[in-house]
Amino acid sequence: MVPYLLEGLQGFLTLALSPGLIGFVRLLKARMQGRRGPGILQPYRDLAKLLNKERVVSTQASWIFHAAPGILFASTLVAGLLVPLVAAPLPLDRVGDLVVVVYLLLLGTFFLALAGLDTASAFGGMGSSRAMTIAALAEPTIALAIFGMAVAAGSTNLGEIVARTLSHPEATLSAGHLMAFAALFIVMLAETGRLPVDNPATHLELTMIHEAMTLEYSGPYLALVEWSGQMKFFLFLALLSNLVFPWGVSVEMTPGAILVGVGALVLKLVVLATGLAILETRLSKLRLFRVPELLGVSFLLALLAITSSFLVR
Amino acid sequence: MTSTDAVIGCLVVMGAGYLGAALLAVLRAGRRSGVALVTCGSVAGSAAAILALLSDAQAGLGFPSPLPDLALVFHLDALGAAFLLLIGLVGAPAAIYSLEYAPGGHSAGGGRLAGTMLPLFLLSMSLVVLAANVFTFLLSWEGMSLASYLLVIDEGDSRERRSAGRWYAGMAHAGFALIAAALWLLGAKTTGATFVEIREAAATLPSVVRDVVFLLALSGFGSKAGLVPLHVWLPRVHPEAPSHVSALMSGVMLKLGIYGLLRVGLDLLGGGPAWWGGLLLALGVMSALGGILSALVENDLKRLLAHSSVENIGIICIALGIGFVFRACGMTGLAILALAAALYHAINHAAFKGLLFLGSGAILQATGTRNMEEMGGLIKRMPRTAALFLIGAAAIAALPPLNGFASEWMIFQSLLAGATLPYPFMAAMMAVAAGILALTGGLAAACFVKAFGIPFLAMPRSLRSAEAREAPSSMQLAMGVLATACVLLGVLPFLMAPLLSNAFRDLPGLSGVQAAFRIGVVMEAGPGAAGVSPTILALCLLVAGALLPCALLAIGAARTARRAETWGCGRATQTARMEYTSTAFAEPLRRVFTDLYRPTKDIAIDFHPESKYFVRSIQYKSSIRTWLENTFYRPLFDLARPLAGTGRLIQSGSLHVYVAYIVAALLLLLLLARWL
């Protein structure tokens, strides 16, 4: 298959599946809380509605406010092209590795935080400050997780990591591997603003982190920001599933294998999403200054993962 | 004309340019021509460096002197050329910038002293890199300190500037003494104390002497580079200097400390035991974390940038430390990878830190203040400066397409390669270092969101920043040059390939070694290891960014926009007091790292006389004096004060005591004479 068609598929999948995934998680949480909840396609309808609404821009805003949604969306989309959703050594494998993916997402958060500050509202400032704090505290865990996987695979390239785990399936049962997964899971909760760290559904100014930064956006800008958030959530789950349990990711580029890859991806995402939904219904939001302890736990888990992989080597 | 003559020609042009500019400034002749001379001097210097790197020209210049120890001998080798390029990279824009830089109303380009000292400062830095014997190195090193000291002091008289001057002079001279001791001790066995002789004699030195020399050099050069225990002068001095000089000091002078470490550690001593690298790594990690934590809670923009320089020097030293460890373990391929990463980050830091300091200078000139709490909304008044400052902020926060990311990625790869070290404990430490490096990267991103957001975005917090005017064109040109450098170094890393791969070819033990990395369109850290291509990545981002508005238009997204007041829960008007300040922005992180900051807090509540429940005013004052100063420097000063007191007892004024001293001295010496 022409390599760039594959990248096109990756891009399409990231764009198409992410709102659905969020819709599925919301549906599951509603059902668990005894509500009917809107359908899986509700996020698509919201995006379509927003795209056609009029943009309301604050008088204080500068060009940063206008550019931030674009940069956020573009960087998340490019990250999507790099993450091995369906096939392992992607054509763009030598362009960006795991570190690039993480830092692309950080680029998006950076500009979103700036946009939050731009509108001179207290909530925007608060959101940016808290978002950047959590992003900063999550970095060390991500680095250690990447370090652990890269030491095992010999390089930080996503293709090699997937190929390594595929060729040595017994490695996944080692304690280090599982601890790395747990650490990355906690980081995913922090980065994408899921429940124990930040309540995605709330509009209560004092508690929201991600929501506060995007308070001033409306119309197509809000659509782009929401979509990027959903894509980021989708990518994190995809990373979690494909790097730690890479079965189903097609190694040879035949159309059949690709279809199997898509199926495996959807299956893994559904499993992870249900786990997440169960977790979110049971947990309540942590106070902001307890979040560093949570991230500290994840850092410790990642560190144990690495030291065990060293000492056992 | 062989390449050697070309290099010497360029060097002569460089020297002539700087000296000519200094002369013009002394005679108060045309300032424009002075700046032009300095710029062409810097360009000539960089040209010489590039020529020396590309061709293996061994350009040497020696002035014979009757006493071999005091001869002035210069020699440009690959390592020196790399740093000479760095000086030229920041020197030219700084000179252009100084043309119209005149904050606080005093004459543009500073007085006569500042005019002469800037070219001499650049010249002495270039000579440090060219020096080939101990005397020349020490002469140009102390000349550099003196020139920068005068530039700081001449900026105008204020209490902080004088105390900053004293801090700087004291630490610089103490550092100089340590370096002098190290180098003279190193050159003790040789006749002319030239680097060539030292290199041969170094192997025969006993290992104790080699360790002592390394520790002396580490503390001497570390104090100049701003490594943690000796960095305290840096945040006090850099903000006081004129902004283009702060850019030079932070961007270039700190790197000469790194150059010194490389020159003594790897070149003259030819590498040493692994604990050298381990110590350097530990200091680097502490500097990185300490630097960024202090930068986060800083409200003075230039002081924030100075703290961030400490952080970046820490990151460079992490890479340097791993390089030393690899060198000690004989893994020379990986050693060159780590050292190249350090050099690459040094050059990148010179570019973006120079840009940020020049930007802060433009703000200082426009708003007359360095305190971020009084800035705000400058992006509307100074759009071009804002855009350039944003590029610098994004680069320093290591965001992908720019140069900060490229060098930080290489450092992460060298840390990763460190995992293959024979010592398991050292390998585990690599992981911890990677974690702390990432934490520093995250905190840097948060810090520079604040450093860009508070001054430039939202509403102006003071009258002056409301009426700020855009920086003059020469300053914008200077910033533009550095900004393009940031982008090019990031997006087209293969520009740096020739520099990075053969900058270390002259070091003993590392010459002719196949470097573990290959930088083409794709940057690969060693055979089979990870590869990244910032060029294609930037292309993808551009394409995605460009396609987006077309896609929106294609699917008929709404195009109308309406300006409205920022939503404020229905209150009447939006004022500047409602927006987030820099203290507020850093408050969550301050709370997270309280045990490191240990802020002092005192609250004064003024109750209404009638009842305790009505409060007239609450005064809350909190200050952070980094714990390091209290634990390390405070006792040092308390110890020095009584020591100075003993002097007063000796000179008590009584003649009888004085004559008694003579008699006592006579008797003591007579006793000694019997037994010596």
Place this chain on the structure above:
Amino acid sequence: MSAEIFARLVTLASSLVLLSGISVLWRHSLPAYIRTFARQSFLFVLAILLVAVQVSDVQLYVVAALVFVIKAVFIPRVLRRVQRHVGADIEVRPYVNTPVSLLLAGVLTLLSYAVASPVVNLGALPTRGGIPLALATVFVGLLIIVSRKSALTQIIGFLVMENGIALLAILATFGVPLIVELGVFLDVLLGVLVMQVFVYRIRETFDTIDVDRLKHLRH
């Protein structure tokens, strides 16, 4: 005169010079100091004459005459004029009271024997017995300067030390070359004249000659 008698006489003369030096430590009144110094100079002249006779060297006679004129006659008169003009006759309480001073003088003499031992057992000099005593006189002179407070007494102390050194020169080398001897006398004379001018000035400005008051210049 046989070498034996000469050696014993020279040692006797030197010990008398030392004793008169020590008596300065014992007395308290300024005129007494001046008289003691005059007597010490006279004894020193006798010592020089002894050596001159033994060595029959014309230069020594010239030196003896010079010492007599300058040190035994002229300087005491100058000091007496200064003392009368200044009017201070009782030495203010010294730092070190008399018994301790005498004890110190004894210790210093023992010390000078220890110091001078290489000089004494070097040559078969008939006058080697007097050398440690001359050195002791020097140390006693220093002790006077350190322990006494009045400026005039300090000049006396300096002159006692000077006598000690001159005696050492005579005993050890039977007199340094004449030109050097003349230079030394010129220096001592000028030195004393300068010092007594300063004593007058100190009396005018500080209206006391107690050096203990001169403590304004410190640190």
Place this chain on the structure above:
Amino acid sequence: MLLIALLLCPLLAAAVALPGLLGPRLAERTGALLSGLAFLLSLVVAARVAAEGVVSIGPEEFLRADGLSAILLLIVTGVAWVAMQFGAGEDALGRRYLVLSHTFVFTMLLAVLINNLGIMWVAIEATTIATAFLVGLHRTRSALEASWKYILIGSVGIALAFIGTVLSYFNFVQRIGDLSYALHWTVLSRVAAGLDPDVTRLAFVFLLVGYGTKAGLAPMHTWLPDAHSEAPATISAMMSGSLLAVAFYAILRFKVVADICIGTSFTDHMLILTSVTTVAVAATLLARQANYKRMLAYSSVEHMGLMCLGSALGSLGLVASLLHALTHAASKSMVFLLSGRIRERYGTTRIGSVRGLLRSLPWSGPLFAGGVLALLGLPPFGVFTSEMLLLRAGFLAGRPFVTGTILALLVFVFISMLGHLNRMLYGEPPEKTPAGEDPRRLWPLAVNAAVLLVLGVVVPGPLMRLLDRAAGIVAP
């Protein structure tokens, strides 16, 4: 003939200044002219010594100029000429000042040129007497106190040196017999191998303490800050610049004899012990100093300690210490002369009450700052070169710990002196101090500045030959 002419110049200048011969203004100018002539003559002598090694006259080389004394000649006459020329326009200090200052120069020249060690002692004692009145010239209470302390400590110290001279003579007479020119240095150094080691050791101790008092080495330095801060600027410039060096020259002369007799280890240990104490004492006293003239005096003590250290570090060390004598003389005399100008303008020597020096004295201020920076050993000036050479010699002579301690003390001195200097230079000058000055009166200092800047970058060939000859004498 040359040497006699050289000696006659200051004598003539002193004679001319006697009352009744010439008017005060004319006497002053001829004095300055004659000291200029003396400087030229000493340049000629130095050139001939660099070429031939020794210039001497009189029986058994009565007046003798070799490498060592040629350098001292340059220092004494150079500093004297600059001081006289600079002082010419000063407030008329009177005839006594002229006579005594020229006699002072004569005695220093005699001490350096004479071969007879006894007469050298007499000459150095004569300098004490000549300068006693000069220190007390200002007739203030503190000037009187300073001069009394100076004359007494000076005379006591020098007397001890005479004991040393006598013991050397005794040593010579006992071991070699009474030659006619026994006290001549050339004769003494020729037969030094045959002298008795114990007596030589004893003599060297007395000489070190004696001449050390005049050279300002600790703990005999106590008179120096009082005398140098109370004396008129030209006199303290000459005392700090050349008198201390001449006294140190005397110690070097006897060190040569002692080294031949008992080897260098004894004298080196003595000199190192004294130098470390000297620099330590100067460092502690410089820390909290309130008077800028006393600060400069303590800096002289510190630099004498460095010179003393240099002489104990072999031949390269001696080259460093003599080069240090030259550069220290140039910078210290310039700074003391300018401190006279500052005291005249501000009326006080307190560092606290001198502010805004750069504004009120636009020419002397920067020169003063440059001079003090030179004294601190900063690069473009000669003191940096000599200090680096000193460090080089220190490590070459295998004494890393001593050199390390001295380096640490120098940093301590650097920090305190720079703090004092900055307090004086910056800020607003007090209202009533007039601003601005006529630079033409500062022209003599151009010589000092030239010497400092030239030596800062390169040591010229002929000077280097002279230094090598001198080093050859002291440490063959």
